[in-house]
Amino acid sequence: MTLCAVIPATDARDTSDRCIRAVREAEHPPEEIIVVNRPRRLGPAAARNRGARQATADVLVFVDSDIEVHADAFVKIRKAFAEDPGLAGVFGSYDDNPASGGLVSGFRNLLHHYVHQSAAGQASTFWAGLGSIRRDVFLRAGGFDEKRFLAPSVEDIELGMRLVSSGNRILLDPTILGQHHKRWTLGSMIRTDLLRRGVPWVQLLLQRDVASTTLNLGWRHRASAAASAGCLVGVLTRKPKVAAASLAVVICLNTEFYALLYKKRGLRQTAAGPPLHVLHHLVSVVAVPIGIFQHLRRKSP
Template identity: 55%
Template sequence: MLSAIVPATNDPPTLARCLEAIHLASDPPDETIVVDRPARIGPAAARNLGSEQAVGDVLVFVDSDVAVHDDAFTRIRQAFVADRELVAIFGSYDDAPAAESVVSTFRNLLHHHVHQRAAGRATTFWAGLGAVRREPFLAAGGFDEQLFPKPSIEDIELGMRLVAGGAWIELDPLLQGTHLKRWTLLEMVRTDLFQRGAPWIALLLRNRSTSSALNLGWRERASATSTLALVLALATRRRRTAAGAAAVFVSLNAPFYALLLRRRGTRTASAGVLLHLLHQLVALASIPLGLRLHVRDRVRMRTNADKRSRNLADRR
């Protein structure tokens, strides 16, 4: 049985379209659980609440701003039936986002592009449209709602935890949904910096991981390096070096810019190069913030451990 779980505690305006797509899909889930209370809790806690109520042996997480494709649940059922060793599977946004603004197109197609390139066995998880067997999910403790009380990388952390325990996770590039969200430039920067970049760096440091999953592949790292080289060259007025760094950056990401051109035209593709540079700058800025977050968490853990030790000593 499939149990679809939709976190919706922030009164999302896209919820009706999300639920309609689930209802109209071929071979829909056996139950759909919408978690809209208590208000304002984070998606990690909302998904955990839904999981506690679910009766299905497979939990399908669908974000409230995603309209699943017609065959989404069919693909999920087939994947779990075909291989009993499979613990989790997730997909990606499609290449036709609902919002047509330049920023929305860039951000949504970047996600699509990264996930499509990473098809196959995965070392992480995505809860925008992802499914996991109920027993291993509960055994792992579900999403870490204490570490992630607000929207962040709670799904990535869950995936890393599952894989560390020996789980097999698959990224199916044909398991897709349309993203209904409209991005603004400020929202994109804030999300990439504070909700994704910095927490991801802190997570890697905490786990001492050298993951190359999704946004951490060699191409992304080379893009970040060429972005840094470009900025330094411009700051020191080394035009040839700047031109070379820019050429490297564009060549590394040419397939993505071709996707932007194909889907939304020259204007969007041209703006996409500049937005991509901004995206890389934000990723670089997240490194010191992530380091600071890691140190803060270590201090907090040590303080809590000391308090527990003192409490035990007092009881004796």
Template identity: 55%
Template structure:
């Protein structure tokens, strides 16, 4: 039975209505598994909307939300297999905290694809989200929920600005926060990521789809966010990766060894997770792939600064 929302004095409480929204504009092969997981959990959605129309996930989510009268919109990517208790946990959190506007979870530590790039990339995401529970400055739509009225008041996802998969959820979260909304990250709410990653897709995502647009957004907002993977440790680790590359190019092995050692120390918890989940093979691959991830993110900063300056001259 769905839990109940608090009613006014003398009025019976009404069960929360949950709508699960799955954008599927690219007709992904993982969709059937994503649907099955939602339909067989301990708390099934009152409304399941698989949205195939739209120019991208942001537009698809907005269109699906416009057709729903649910209390809470639960956004789930079409390549995410939610755990059986995910929606139950979401409902409990919203019922227990009427002031909570948005909530999101994390990938689990058992990625579906056995490839080393997929194992590394999905475990990195798991590591970042499970390491930052509590109040959040942003939002994640891979497995996240928002009270529908507050979603509509904020204007939904910015589909014009982000017609393709990018940081549309991060930008929405920042907009919600500016409006005084409280957002929480609860890593107990989990889903299994079914996506297959390659080194090329990691580089493309970390540079073009996330790094550049996220940095441009921060520059436009004048923000010095330390949320999730933008904290000091993340920045120091990225600097160590850049120093490692520069030392290798300059043929300075001692400096390279020092930079690598700094990276290993700063990201020791991530590397311990990789070793624990995949053994030495995943650890070795993960160290290399993490340098790629860090360098792409670092390279996105000057690129974003240039684009921001161009925008300023045009504007």
């Protein structure tokens, strides 16, 4: 079995060079490495499709240019496909040691790690940060929807939904790891969670008439979102007991995640966790009516 790493490179030269070097120096590295230098007008969906069309290997391994893969990542990818000939795709997770400092970066990167680590096994979506698909399956499905997703969004999730609805199986293997080098700010977190994740994801769920319970759409996420809304109501109505009780619910629902924050980043990061988590969930709540409105507007003649 042969692998081809497809890397949609940005103008962030330092992280791209680090990504490519890690791929080349990994154990049993891919037989092919295709780096797509994408101009601003070319989104990651189109860049990945372009790389996939040039590949000849059996399996495509998509690696974002701000990820430094662990040395054994490709060994584990090869093993997953070798042990299960019927497997269409397998993807991994960020590790628990994000490169970027800062409270927002620590929170957001470790949250992504925690969500993937908690959802191991059969998946109903896909992740292209460090994810692999058999090339014939990918091409047969038509690849990423580059016409719909012109900028980084949920193009990988949409592809995963398409593949699974067609009878393909995708696996989330939390031991396939990469270190994330992305730096988050409060503004970039809100914009991404609302415009590039939340709203498009709601539209996808409505379009496909599904209610996914994998990744960050499980019951705990939904309960946390409801409690976060309670926090906001308590603040706006000047009812501190309501706000405090709602915040306590958020904390109780997510104690394992906050324990991870404490273990990896200490008390200061842990203290920042609940308010940042509430904000993250509130943005998700706001995304729901916006997504519904845009979905209905798109359906109307």
